[in-house]
Amino acid sequence: MKKNILVIGGAGYIGSHIVLELCSNNYDVTVFDNLSTGDKRNLCDQAKFIQGDIRNLDQLEKLFKERFDAVFHFAALKAAGDSMSKIDLYATININGTINILNQMVKNKIKYFIFSSTAAVYGHPQYLPIDENHVLNPINFYGFTKLEVERLLKWYSNLNNIKYASLRYFNAAGYDLNENICGIEKEPANLLPIVMETAIGLRNVMDVYGDDYETSDGTGIRDYIHVTDLANAHILSLEYLFKNNKDITFNLSTGIGYSVLDVIKKAEEITKRSIKYNITKRRKGDIAELVSVSNTAKEIINWQCQFSTIDCILSSMWKIYQKNYKT
Numbered sequence: 001m002k003k004n005i006l007v008i009g010g011a012g013y014i015g016s017h018i019v020l021e022l023c024s025n026n027y028d029v030t031v032f033d034n035l036s037t038g039d040k041r042n043l044c045d046q047a048k049f050i051q052g053d054i055r056n057l058d059q060l061e062k063l064f065k066e067r068f069d070a071v072f073h074f075a076a077l078k079a080a081g082d083s084m085s086k087i088d089l090y091a092t093i094n095i096n097g098t099i100n101i102l103n104q105m106v107k108n109k110i111k112y113f114i115f116s117s118t119a120a121v122y123g124h125p126q127y128l129p130i131d132e133n134h135v136l137n138p139i140n141f142y143g144f145t146k147l148e149v150e151r152l153l154k155w156y157s158n159l160n161n162i163k164y165a166s167l168r169y170f171n172a173a174g175y176d177l178n179e180n181i182c183g184i185e186k187e188p189a190n191l192l193p194i195v196m197e198t199a200i201g202l203r204n205v206m207d208v209y210g211d212d213y214e215t216s217d218g219t220g221i222r223d224y225i226h227v228t229d230l231a232n233a234h235i236l237s238l239e240y241l242f243k244n245n246k247d248i249t250f251n252l253s254t255g256i257g258y259s260v261l262d263v264i265k266k267a268e269e270i271t272k273r274s275i276k277y278n279i280t281k282r283r284k285g286d287i288a289e290l291v292s293v294s295n296t297a298k299e300i301i302n303w304q305c306q307f308s309t310i311d312c313i314l315s316s317m318w319k320i321y322q323k324n325y326k327t
Contacts, residue, residue, distance in 0.1 A: 003242075006030050007032070008033070008072065009075030012037055016183075017231045020181060021231040021235050023044045042183040055092060055096070057100060060104050073114065076116065077094060078118075084140055087141050090145050102153075105162060114167070118143060118169055119251070119253070120138055122136060123137035124287055130290070131295065132251060139287070164248075165238070165249070168249070168250065168292075174226040175319070206275070207280045210281065210286070223256060226305070226312060267314050270314045270318055
């Protein structure tokens with residue numbers, strides 16, 4: 001019998017790629033999303049869609065009348081800088097919203113939960129590359145909200161027997177290589193979509209936040225992972241929970257870092273467009289370098305990257321932006 005999976009926030013950028021992988025692996029999938037940033041065009045035909053918001057208890061009550069075998073949770077605000085000035089909104093959605101979901105899971109005896117966490121739980125690196133033993137000390141409120149949920153999950157696991165996978169993403173990017181997902185992100189805050197918007201002409205110029213970091217070219221360095229590799233890790237994590245009934249927490253990354261200027265230069269090569277940028281001041285909450293290892297994911301779920309070269313990531317994005325804007 002096919003298992004029934006609920007994907008909350010499944011119309012968003014990462015969520016829609018997970019939905020695609022779930023459908024490809026013969027799961028029945030229901031997507032619950034308020035479409036604030038999501039796009040129904042990104043959903044595969046097999047997925048059932050319900051519009052709603054995790055802050056609305058009546059909507060959640062109605063949603064959970066259907067029997068689900070597991071819940072994936074992607075509905076959250078994610079802009080680190082934005083989180084520093086909108087604490088109430090980030091707390092309400094990222095923390096309270098997650099509690100609403102978990103309480104419905106307990107009430108309806110749903111045992112398995114896959115959580116979209118973040119590298120931001122670590123804060124300033126005390127060493128590189130970061131592993132799961134690194135101290136947890138977020139320096140922005142977004143990272144704090146994700147860490148609070150991780151702490152809550154431990155209690156829900158101990159007291160209510162919910163078994164979870166908490167997956168700490170580094171910088172997810174790229175698009176499905178078969179071009180099954182074509183809706184681009186709305187008002188992106190992350191570097192690579194902004195680079196693409198500049199290359200395609202939606203922006204005349206982009207900002208580079210700081211060129212005085214202690215890095216090779218003065219700009220921030222990040223570890224980029226292709227979203228399809230990320231999606232594969234989610235499927236393997238779900239299968240692990242079903243089989244082993246144990247909580248897991250690990251990083252998802254490549255171990256390779258690229259600076260902002262590295263990314264811009266590579267994007268210019270791939271798009272054959274000039275990408276104009278202005279150097280501006282650092283953003284509060286940003287750090288110089290963030291690179292990780294994913295040895296734990298390899299050991300536990302036998303996962304490793306297949307598509308996460310910077311060339312593959314940027315090429316897959318450029319195809320989708322060209323398709324959307326017919327260039």
